[in-house]
Amino acid sequence: MGRRKLEIKRISEKSSRQVAFCKRRKGLVKKANELSILCDVDVAVVIISNRGRLHEFSSNNSLTGILQRYESHVEAEKEISAEIQVAEHSKYSGFTTMGELLQTTERQLEETNDDGLTVTDLIHLEDELQTALIQVRSRKTHLMLESAKDLHEKGKVLQEEKKHLEDNIATMKKNRQVYEMSADFADLLAQRVTLNLF
Amino acid sequence: MGRRKLEIKRISEKSSRQVAFCKRRKGLVKKANELSILCDVDVAVVIISNRGRLHEFSSNNSLTGILQRYESHVEAEKEISAEIQVAEHSKYSGFTTMGELLQTTERQLEETNDDGLTVTDLIHLEDELQTALIQVRSRKTHLMLESAKDLHEKGKVLQEEKKHLEDNIATMKKNRQVYEMSADFADLLAQRVTLNLF
């Protein structure tokens, strides 16, 4: 939509990318707003720039709640998959490992018969389990994304190799024609030689 | 952006509104996708139509390519899973879509001030939301596994193609040597011809 057609792929130059981000972000939000008004629907847009800045648009309050939950989830995943995991672990109330947390949970649940956990205890446990769950899930997602990405890249490399090899073959076919002509010429000469020298 | 300028306010005619919704929703998602690729940022778009249908877009740089490639797959599978949902949802107290469930939840939460939901109601809702969440997550996992598997297979095919091409090249190199020998022979003969005939 500008002076010339733009391929849809990551803009390599940083400043251009930044400028495009600004413009297109505004454009996207404007469109989202128009859509929500014209068509009377709820629309939410969340944009997280690679510098970690969060921009969002939402057409109505009730959605904001969902988005906030969604948002915090995404951000949690991001933080965790951004390898802050180890550092952040201290936050999770001193359980050094997932296994320890689970063991403690089991022990406490078994003790329920004797003692009975308070609601507060249970809430606490639930909270920690939930955190652990989020960690595990985001870790899984992260790993799966990594392997998918990896496979994708490997595919691209192979595609390129294939292309090169095909080019090679094309070149060699040309050369082959040249050599065939030489060979024919050799035959011709051989005939002449036969006729004239012997 | 059309034959004439359109005021930004709710389109009163229902069918026009529906058509505009379809077109603009696609447009918005396209723009969101472009933004995420061009500017290397994460973008999420959530649209809830007034009929309770949920549409969403979300990007993840590493996944974008894969998502595009498997768009058709996803579309097809969406339809299938929609059917499954309808069938299975009878379990989940008659909500036909996830969006409907969410909307109902929101409505009920908004009504809390007036009425106050009982703990039982909340437990019920929580249960349904959790089930929905599980569905969504397992669906995501499924799709990602499918993508990974598919990419892996594509990789294998490319590997094989590469092998064939390499064999071809090896063969051609041999032939080339033969032709080079022919050419040398031609030269030799040409020399002889020069020496002996003139």
Add this chain to the structure above:
DNA sequence: TCGACTATGTATAACGC
């Protein structure tokens, strides 16, 4: 209701400051 078309309005890439 649906897709295809097209005239027109918008968004925006490149440029300049």
Add this chain to the structure above:
DNA sequence: TGCGTTATACATAGTCG
């Protein structure tokens, strides 16, 4: 870095089948 301008590409409102 950010804003204004301009030439283009793109999105889409209305229309037709």
